[in-house]
Amino acid sequence: MKLTKLVGSLVLGGVAMSALAQEAPQCRAVHFADVGWTDIAATTAMASVVLQGLGYKPTTTIASVPITFSGLKTKQIDAFLGYWNPSMTPIVEPFVKAGQIKVLPTPNLVGAKYTLAVPDYVAAAGLKSFADIAKFKDKLDGKIYGIEPGNDGNKLIEDMVKKDQFHLAGFKLVESSEAGMLAEVERAIRQKQWVVFLGWEPHPMNVKFKMAYLSGGDDVFGPNYGEAKVYTATAVDYQSRCPNVAHLLNNLHYTTGMENRVMGPIMDKVNPETAARDYLKKTPAVLKTWLAGVTTYDGKDGLSAVSKSLAQ
Template sequence: MMKKYQFAAAGLAVAIGFAAQPAMAGDPKSCASVHVAELGWTDIAFTTGVAQVLTESLGYKLKSDLLGLDVVYQALKMGKLDVFMGNWRPIQNEQFKQYFDEGSLDVLGPNLLGAKYTVAVPTYVADAGVKSFADLAKFGDRFDYKIYGIEPGSNQPLIDAVQKNEFGLGKWKVVESSEQGMLTQVDKAYRKQKWIAFMGWEPHAMNVDYNITYLSDGDDIFGANFGSSDVYTLSRKGYAQQCPNIAKLFQNLQFKVEFENHGIQAMLKQGKSATAAATEMMRKNPDLVKTWLNGVTTLDGQDGLAAVRKKIGS
């Protein structure tokens, strides 16, 4: 009888041991496709490239659409998009206040702290006397009364300031095009040491490629500390409840400014695709990748970190 009890106790101990180990979760198959949006901004293209490498390593399929900012918020509200990684705060939270007030989308958390977004000039222009918004009007003819912007919808605070004649900018024009269109103008001017004012932000390769100065005194337009911003990840309503594993990955995805600056530079100067640049930067930053995969599995519940390391070859 003693042996029988011993075997029974041993079996119970094994059962308890198995039960005590955490179960790998994964997601239902309905979550296998992840629909995200980009704006044509290289920083979001790069972070989306990181997300694509990670999600596809985990057995998901990521689809990315190029949309205008207004359309992105409406698509999230309607449930047409799963995730958007480009919620620059505070500027977008003021511009799209109604969506946050009505609770028509969810906030998964920050993906970058310490970004900035405001008007910039080459440092040789700053050294000549243009260091603040108030200085622009003094040298309007040198700039041809133009400030180069990016996609329509992304420059609205500056357009509003011009229309209100803030800082004496009433005669000026905000030239809207695209990120690449604006950077082409910056590059041409910089090479010839000509004067140009443009929308600048960090993280971006422009901070590595050029010596630029962000203009002061624009707090009322872009926010304090040179448009100091934090970038957040948004999702459609209820996404984290329906697809908790992949939502956990997006909640974990927090970047560093230098990481993005150099990843973006690999895209713009070396011609790498977003996923190739992402893979290169992830290989160089294995500890960061490890934090992203904390508590995240593959779609079918296997070891997420092992799957990613196998994919990127680290």
């Protein structure tokens, strides 16, 4: 068996890790999960473009939130860039407590939010908080629009209905894809109809729609309009198996503005990796931070390799 050469030691997040001249062959294929959200498509695409420039072969599997974390547990998935805390925490905690997945200590995004929202004309007419929803049941046709089945936000809505929280007993959760939900919202706005739906930022919906987030949902989605931090989750032993890719994953930090800019083209049907590549070509400075201490798959300088790849 050919021994890989130890070329250095890196300290990341208080954890010492070794960088190898070339990672094990099984590390070349990097398996991401995407739960069907445009923000996760954007962040995963940016990571994938960088990995391609480093000589890796990333792939992305579209899966529900529960299946994604089960995939991390069984190591069929290497990494997931979209653990929204606190909304996903009830799903994630059992895996973490059982030592079946690892959540990286530093969030890859801060300043996100995730809660129920309405068009601005609905808010102006009096639906401004969770406590107001039940008052306008007829105008809302007794529906709250969520996204894909198994999603954490849908579960929070279902629990509110089951518990009659905010007097929501009798309301129906309408489950759909992200795109399906947004199509319903867009149709309602065109016709000036009333609709309440899951909203979040970063997302182009915040630019495309004149919308308002509902107050008063702190006990459900968390304080400050469901303010969230987004974390990266990996297979529990991924850092020891593939330290170079793990180092990149630790380095990845996004901003809401960055994600909105990449998500815009994706919402217009541009391939996510094309949108990510275009963004990184225009804003290459971010690569210096992301690629600090990261090499190519075969141990060469990572920044120069990715820069050259983007220039092609």
